[in-house]
């Protein structure tokens with residue numbers, strides 16, 4: 001039995017629909033939420049429960065559709081009333097110039113043409129039909145003539161208006177746009193899929209396509225999809241503005257996103273400028289683009305130009321360098337990192353991708369090789385997006401040659417021959433050679449000399465390779481024993497660079513403790529951890545003697561890091577190296593023990609006058625718990641004076657010295673902003 005909704009219920013449902021639609025628009029289209037998420041959720045649930053009680057209240061534009069129905073959909077095919085044209089491509093400046101030439105020839109003009117330049121989003125084109133402002137049908141582009149009905153899935157995308165805003169909405173409109181997945185959402189989705197050992201997506205475009213093709217709209221609803229409008233068609237063409245630009249401004253008022261990078265340009269030279277400036281910006285954008293689309297702005301001129309076969313003569317996409325290409329894995333080599341981590345690296349048949357020639361790509365670890373099912377000889381997708389290191393994202397097993405070979409972890413280190421071990425439950429395999437392994441030795445020296453560690457300028461990879469290979473340097477301590485005469489005999493090392501290097505090494509003899517600790521390259525001891533440990537213990541001596549329990553007293557040091565530190569100092573060769581460093585004249589500085597920085601560490605505060613809510617002693621205890629020293633008199637070194645009622649000479653002195661003063665209420669406010677123990 002279904003109850004008939006009473007007037008109050010229908011009114012409330014309408015009210016909720018309006019509010020939720022508005023908040024949704026503020027949040028997803030304007031990026032400017034007007035209410036907290038929790039409040040949105042409450043309104044949403046209220047509407048859901050009303051609709052559950054009175055199903056007749058669930059209108060086509062109800063925001064509750066966005067959750068997606070769990071009923072499987074079948075994607076019926078639909079015919080586009082107006083075919084969805086495709087776009088011609090230009091792969092060079094010359095091809096763009098030819099396009100502009102053709103446009104002007106056809107229009108019989110020598111005047112510069114006004115174009116709109118829009119980023120070409122790398123997603124899927126969709127068509128959205130609105131009848132009297134309500135979304136009634138959404139379809140994929142398909143072959144341009146027939147596509148698939150994906151209405152239920154499209155409804156789950158928050159930036160798709162289910163109902164158009166404003167009151168100048170034509171009875172029948174078709175908005176076309178691109179559905180895409182922003183880069184961050186794509187990375188996160190792949191991370192989660194990879195963790196579950198499931199198939200990941202090659203790129204955001206594929207992820208968007210896969211998400212739209214889900215049989216269950218509930219799955220689509222959880223994917224981070226967005227939509228951006230790029231054109232509009234009306235049943236009644238007389239209502240159209242006169243330019244493409246204005247038509248998109250209109251679409252924007254209906255509640256659609258349009259691309260904020262869109263530009264009006266005049267003449268082909270400005271087109272080329274727009275191309276270059278967008279290409280420069282490519283990596284900073286939150287979404288992937290594969291080029292820029294130029295469209296003749298005047299709709300009258302568009303009409304005159306018409307189209308050939310399936311593409312308009314008034315638009316073109318000038319493409320950016322591809323971020324994925326196919327190539328072949330010619331070999332897989334294993335690299336040894338500083339901590340012995342073995343990383344499989346694919347040697348590729350060189351390929352131009354993402355604007356550079358790529359001949360290596362990381363395969364991360366053996367799990368990843370298994371997940372990809374990568375063999376030597378395989379044809380693979382290589383992807384290089386932005387300045388991220390190139391990745392093998394997909395293997396084409398159907399192109400696998402007969403002689404393809406399986407990649408297996410070598411039993412011994414390719415550099416030093418020590419056993420390779422893989423601890424159960426760990427993804428990473430490691431060389432067990434420690435500093436016996438030249439690869440690890442080189443990495444250890446590289447790390448020690450790096451900018452963030454002891455910053456030994458001039459000690460780059462080439463020199464480290466030579467010094468270690470010639471056995472002039474085995475440990476970092478040997479660096480300090482190098483004489484100019486050791487260096488001048490080496491190839492490519494002139495007198496001046498020998499001097500510079502010796503000087504740079506010399507300058508690194510008095511490091512602060514945390515930098516030195518960081519420079520030692522203990523596993524998982526990064527800069528922040530090194531700082532925390534150094535200021536907790538004060539001396540290297542104390543750190544080297546600390547047991548795992550006392551190490552864990554340092555904030556952010558857990559059992560794993562404590563174990564790595566302990567095992568570093570338990571190895572004799574490390575202690576020997578430290579001794580040798582000391583003998584060679586390296587003196588790391590001791591640090592003042594601050595036992596965990598507190599918000600007011602190092603500050604001196606003075607209390608004066610009467611506070612309204614606490615005694616002087618209570619205020620003192622609060623300040624001390626935040627790390628401040630509380631003094632009785634004001635000087636230029638005082639950090640802050642708290643002045644309660646009837647404060648006298650101390651306040652006057654603070655004002656004279658320009659010391660910060662907090663009155664009663666400012667002090668209470670200050671305390672409320674800090675966690676007191």
Ligand code: D41
Pocket residue numbers: 084085086087118119120121122123125141178230231293295312315
């Ligand atoms: O951003 C895009 N991917 C995009 C695609 C765009 N900004 N504008 C487009 N304009 C058109 C015409 C000129 C035909 C209205 C397009 C596409 N078409 C398009 N997308 C897929 C096929 C065609």
